Amino acid sequence: MLQADIWLRGGSLVHEDGRIEKRDMLISDGKIDRIMHPHRNVEVQAKQIINLKGKYVMPGLVNTHTHLFQTWFKGLGRDLKLIDWLAASIRPNAPKLTREDCYYGALLGAMDTVMSGGTSIMDFMYANEKKDSILGAIDALDDLGVRAVMGRGIIDVKLEDENHNRLVETPDQVVEQLDRLRDYVNDKDRLDIGIAGSVFWAISEEGFATIRDYADKHKVTVALHASETDDDNQDSMRRFGMRMFPYLESIGFLQEWLTAVHCVTLDETDMDLIEKNKIKVSYNPMSNLILGSGIPPMEELRRRGVTIGLGTDGAASSDSQDMLEAIKLAAILQKGANQDPTAFKAADVLQMATLGGAHCMGIADKTGSFEAGKRADLFVYNPRCIKSAPVYNPVNSLVYASDTSSVEMVLVDGKVIYRDGRFTNVNQEDVLDWVEDVKAKFDTQDK
Numbered sequence: 001m002l003q004a005d006i007w008l009r010g011g012s013l014v015h016e017d018g019r020i021e022k023r024d025m026l027i028s029d030g031k032i033d034r035i036m037h038p039h040r041n042v043e044v045q046a047k048q049i050i051n052l053k054g055k056y057v058m059p060g061l062v063n064t065h066t067h068l069f070q071t072w073f074k075g076l077g078r079d080l081k082l083i084d085w086l087a088a089s090i091r092p093n094a095p096k097l098t099r100e101d102c103y104y105g106a107l108l109g110a111m112d113t114v115m116s117g118g119t120s121i122m123d124f125m126y127a128n129e130k131k132d133s134i135l136g137a138i139d140a141l142d143d144l145g146v147r148a149v150m151g152r153g154i155i156d157v158k159l160e161d162e163n164h165n166r167l168v169e170t171p172d173q174v175v176e177q178l179d180r181l182r183d184y185v186n187d188k189d190r191l192d193i194g195i196a197g198s199v200f201w202a203i204s205e206e207g208f209a210t211i212r213d214y215a216d217k218h219k220v221t222v223a224l225h226a227s228e229t230d231d232d233n234q235d236s237m238r239r240f241g242m243r244m245f246p247y248l249e250s251i252g253f254l255q256e257w258l259t260a261v262h263c264v265t266l267d268e269t270d271m272d273l274i275e276k277n278k279i280k281v282s283y284n285p286m287s288n289l290i291l292g293s294g295i296p297p298m299e300e301l302r303r304r305g306v307t308i309g310l311g312t313d314g315a316a317s318s319d320s321q322d323m324l325e326a327i328k329l330a331a332i333l334q335k336g337a338n339q340d341p342t343a344f345k346a347a348d349v350l351q352m353a354t355l356g357g358a359h360c361m362g363i364a365d366k367t368g369s370f371e372a373g374k375r376a377d378l379f380v381y382n383p384r385c386i387k388s389a390p391v392y393n394p395v396n397s398l399v400y401a402s403d404t405s406s407v408e409m410v411l412v413d414g415k416v417i418y419r420d421g422r423f424t425n426v427n428q429e430d431v432l433d434w435v436e437d438v439k440a441k442f443d444t445q446d447k
């Protein structure tokens with residue numbers, strides 16, 4: 001007799017590479033305990049049986065890049081040039097955020113991701129004058145029950161901008177804050193601290209060395225906005241006499257802990273370095289399009305075997321934390337840009353949205369695919385809904401014909417955190433009430 005906490009019974013598993021098989025799953029202590037043939041004659045005693053006849057179980061989706069505090073800035077500064085967008089959304093509003101605002105912003109954004117099948121999030125918190133704001137975002141992710149790496153922002157270069165300069169810290173101060181945050185999440189298994197390397201031109205040579213040494217020593221994931229526009233390369237040429245990726249290689253920064261976010265303006269040498277050093281890349285198609293940054297050469301990177309994950313980016317530049325939107329856009333953008341409908345096949349995109357993303361976050365040993373021993377992070381896909389029906393191949397349907405109505409249930413660490421449109425650990429009406437009450441302070445639009 002097999003014992004289990006949860007028995008997912010009678011459904012089909014869709015693996016991260018697109019393979020589909022009729023299998024049951026037993027979950028115990030938050031882990032995938034056993035994947036087994038449904039007709040095997042074994043007796044199972046489970047505390048909870050979830051019948052999934054006609055439904056699909058998929059690995060939880062991984063959002064490799066966002067700025068959850070920006071959920072407050074959804075829809076602000078649209079249709080403006082980069083500098084005007086910043087002036088209408090982030091610049092005037094970020095300093096107003098309290099720890100409580102960061103809590104509710106992160107909660108609202110992460111709920112959007114969970115409803116779309118997301119189970120893991122790599123957040124990238126900007127450097128902030130209020131040092132405890134990041135704790136609000138961490139608490140929100142903890143309360144909601146998702147898996148997360150919280151990247152702590154770093155700025156150590158002064159510019160001719162007083163608002164920016166108030167955020168500047170010394171590398172020593174940054175290390176002290178990172179240590180403090182790692183202590184804060186020490187007893188929270190689902191949460192890790194990473195480093196959010198802001199933007200290239202806001203970090204000094206000493207700052208890069210500090211991040212590198214910290215990541216080497218503590219094995220934390222580092223996310224860096226990289227070649228989102230050509231500004232990074234221009235700044236690198238001016239300061240160091242070479243483009244950004246060659247510079248990063250020269251200081252030993254192209255390491256396994258690095259995820260390069262965006263990678264829109266790459267040349268051949270940059271791509272060679274990414275490939276050679278096995279740098280992971282976070283692809284954020286919605287943000288690249290809304291900000292007019294361009295179309296990143298992801299199909300070329302994919303062909304070279306680079307590990308790619310998908311991200312929504314922050315709501316200030318994407319309006320959405322919905323991974324199903326990100327998945328569809330990720331695929332069709334590369335097909336169009338390459339004038340090749342065989343580029344970015346549905347199964348490739350599913351792999352990026354699951355295991356590829358887990359590699360980007362540095363948590364592929366825990367999540368991203370169905371293997372006995374990994375944490376049970378997954379969602380149940382119900383083909384019986386208007387957007388998706390009729391479903392012939394659930395991978396194609398997931399990528400091209402789905403919205404949140406297909407996502408019936410989400411489990412993280414073997415616990416149901418979302419089911420039939422309701423969150424288990426959070427009252428969504430309370431969150432929406434809070435947002436409605438507070439939003440006026442961020443509204444900079446002409447009335």
Ligand SMILES: [Zn+2]
Pocket residue numbers: 065066067124225261313314
């Ligand atoms: Zn970003």
